[in-house]
Amino acid sequence: MSFLFGGDNMNNCIEIKNVNKFYGKKQALFDIDLTIEQGMFGLLGRNGAGKTTLMKTLAALHQKKSGEITVCGLPIEKAKDIRAITGYLPQEFSMYPNMKTDEALDYLGALSGVPANERKKKVTALLRRVNLIDHRHKKVKELSGGMKRRLGIAQALIHDPKVLIVDEPTAGLDPEERIRFRNLLCEVAEDRIVILSTHIVGDIEATCEQIAIMDEGKVLWRGTVSSLLENARGHIYTANVEKRFLPQIKREFIVTGMIAQSDYTTVRIVSDAEPDLPNVVLTEPDLEGAYMYCLHSSGCDISGGEE
Amino acid sequence: MLFAKECRKISGSLVFWIYCIIIALMFLTQYFSDCTEREYPPSPGRSAGDYDFKPSGDHDTIIEGTVNSLINDYYSNKYICYPLGFYKAVHLKDKDQEKIEAYITEITGLDHDKLAEIKNNCEEYYVSDGVHEYKEYKAEHIDVDTDNISYDRFREIISDIDSILGGGSDYAPESAEYNFSMIPMTYEDALEEYNELFEKDGIAGAYARLFSDYLGIVLGIMPVFVAIAIAAADRRSRMDQLIFSRSISSFRLVFTRYAALITMMFIPVLTEIIASVIQLLVIYNGESVAVEKMLGIPVFWLLPNLMVSAALGMLLTEMFSGGTAIVVQFAVWFMSIMRGGTVLSGNIRKFTLVCRHNTLYNRAQFMLHKNDFIFNRTFYFIASLAAVAVTAFVFEMKRGGRFNGIRLFGKDGILRRKA
Incomplete structure (x- = not known):
């Protein structure tokens, strides 16, 4: 297949250049420019930031209005070829409820063109890998939310894709399942x-080195997690304040955390300048604070937190 | 193999099993229970009216029968019509009555005064609809000199009369040619028809037509429900995005699913065909039964019904929704059934979806429409495949994000928005 993908350098990256996407008259993506290389890449943003739209565009499920996308050297317009090398786990999905777990996986493998003789082995191997081998004869409707997500990853890997696109995979999972899922990824x-793609900063922190932050269809930041943290250095503070001042502080500052003590509360604040508060201390940035600072410094309205 | 997987998926659908039960009930209650005894030859020596009737196809008989019926309706100003199959008594305004009178005069040569005179000599009686009483007339039989009018002109006249009446009347040319050409069979006629059952139909041919007549009614509507259930299963199970992102081509997937639907839905029909063959071999034990006709005719007759219904169900579900598919298919089926009115035998036209021939006899009438029948079945076969090709195209558009379907009803339906 190498003749399809061009040189080796092109084999393992996704290039997105000036991509715009509209839903009717409403623009959903604005001049997206990204290069994504092998390994984990995190796409962080609030709900409605355009992450799912970008994910679906990369999975050849949506059409862009303009710009260029190449996936491992293949232009996105070659939808069939793109689908052959891409695994996709949508944000909201399920499977035929009455199908058994291994049957569902086998069916989707057949739709991906995996030969029958390979499929049986792959289904067993993948179910083992996602720790569902003991549940292979259970119907899909009998699986828990976390199990379904793991089955989702298995279906996305059944044809051994070069690219795996997972959209908000940990939403609604309990902490144990979330950790298991991150490790699997x-x-x-x-x-x-x-x-x-996620709006949960913890998912990115635990898994990705390269990230992009999106808001309102635009890429606000692209780079490494450490550079994002570095960018926020000098803008994250903690202060101990009396509880009665908390409403006022929340109105005036971007508060990313609060720890209630016996007679005061320690608040974590994102600010351009040192806040005029008692016991205020400049502190090491965490990823959540760095993300909020990135949104704030890009002019996003983040009062009231996430939508 | 994907085809086998799709078949298995269909076999797990509750709607499919309901379809099987309805097909089985139709077969058992209508056909199987009616054909438990063999046909016997007619007994000689009875009067002509005691045997059945047969369409003569004789133009003079048709003209005379039509005009005599028309004159009675004209005097009573009450014309019974079945637009879309529903009973309707039409009462015409004076202007339209004058047109009818002019046509009667053109066909019979009877002028206004002569017609008035006949009316005066009519038998009069009153009919009540529960609210009003209507006076109706029954004239003496009028002999018509058919040399005064060509048959083509006669057809034009009755076609126009049917239009004046709003359609669905006995005066529509096809209805008139059937209803008013009936003549009583003689013993020889009845015997000839009986012999045809053995000599030309090989027994099984006649039974195959009756079998197809009954099954054709349910196969014109029921497959749409199974097709909708299967076509909407991806979206209902929230699996559509997983399916869309696979590398399989839309044409291969849609046609494989369609083939699986047709195969699975034809299995109960095939089972019933086999049961019918066995039944025939038992009741005509020792006779030569042309088994191949019992296999061939229902397949050629019924497969297009099944294919059209399933294809339309898939296409409209992809484009609109399952509800729209049911409404459209029901309308097509209902109009097809009702268009024939009371004509249950030889009701076969070029575009009738549900072909009817509800008798073991009257082979001649069926053969009269043989070419239309072959055209009809071939047309629906090709139209089904074309509809599936369009479905595949719509599916491809949807999976590429170029089309999201059109919702007519429900929360975001365009009809509700307009309302």
Whole structure:
């Protein structure tokens, strides 16, 4: 297949250049420019930031209005070829409820063109990998939310894709399942591109080195997690304040955390300048604070937190 | 193999099993229970009216029968019509009555005064609809000199009369040619028809037509429900995005699903065909039964019904929704059934979806429409495949984000928005 993908340098990256996308008259993506290389790539943003639209465009499920996208050297317009090398786990999905777990996986493998003799082995191997081998004969409707997500990853990997696109995979999972899921993603990212879209900063912190932050259809930041943290250095403070001042502080500053003590509360604040508060201390930035600072410094309205 | 997987998926659908039950009930209650005894030859020596009637196809008989019926209706100013199959008594205004009178005069040569005179000598009686009483007339039989009018002109006249009446009347040319050409069979006629059952139909041919007549009614509507259930399953199970992102081509997927639908839905029909063959071999034990006709005719007759219904169900579900598919298919089926009115035998036209021939006999009438029948079935076969090709195209548009379907009803339906 190498003749399809061009040179080796092109084999393992996704290039997005000046991509615009409209829903009717409403513009959903504005001049998106990104290069995504092998490994985990995090796409962070609030709900409605355009992450899902970008994910679907990369999975050849949406059409862009303008710009260029190449996936491992293939132009996105070659939808069939793109689908052959891409695994996609949508934000909201399920499977035929009365199908057994292994049947559902086998069916989707057949739709991906995996030969029957390979499919049986792959289904067993993948179910083992996502720790569902003991549930292979259970109907899909009998699986828990976390199990369904893991089955979702298995279906996206059944044809051994070069690119895996996962959209908000941990939403609604309990902490244990979330950790298990993140680890699974990191494992599969060893030999392919994995794009993880999420609005949960903890998911990115635990898995990605390269990230992009999106808001209102635009990319606000692209780079490494450490550079994002560095960018926020000098803008994250903590202060101990009396509880009665909390409403006023929340109105005036971007508060990213609060720890209630016996007679005061320690608040974590994102600010351009040192806040005029008692016991205020400049502190090491965390990813959540750095993300909020990025949104704030880009002019986003973040009063009231996430929509 | 994807085809086998799709078949298995269909077999797990409750709607499919309901379809199977309805097909089985139709077969058992209408056909199977009616054909438990063999046909016997007519007994000689009875009067002509005691045997059945047969369409003569004789133009003079048709003209005379039509005009005599028309004169009675004209005097009573009450014309019974079945627009879309529903009973309707039409009462015409004076201007339209004058047109009818002019046509009667043109066909019979009877002028206004002569017609008035006949009316005066009519038998009069009153009919009540529960609210009003109507006076109706029954004239003496009038002999018509058919040399005064060509048959083509006669057809033009009755076609116009049917239009004046709003359609669905006995005066529509096809209805008139059937209803007013009936003549009583003689013993020889009845015997000839009986012999045709053995000599020309090989027994099974006649039974195959009756079988197809009954099954054709349900196969004109029921497959749409199974097709909708399968076509909407991806969206209902929130699996559509997973399917869209696979590498399989839309044409291959849609045609494989369609083939699986047709195969699975034809299995109960095939089972019933086999049951019918066995039944025939038992009741005509020792006779030569042309088994191949019992297999061939229902397949050629019924497969297009099944294919059209399933294809339309898939296409409209992809484009609009399952509800729209049901409404459209029901309208097509209902109009097809009702368009024939009371004509249940030889009701076969070029574009009738549900072909009717509800008798073991009257082979001649069926053969009269043989070419139309072959055209009809071939047309629906090709139209089904074309509809599936369009479905595949719509599916491809949807999976590429170029089309999201049109919702007519419900929360975001365009009809509700307009309202």
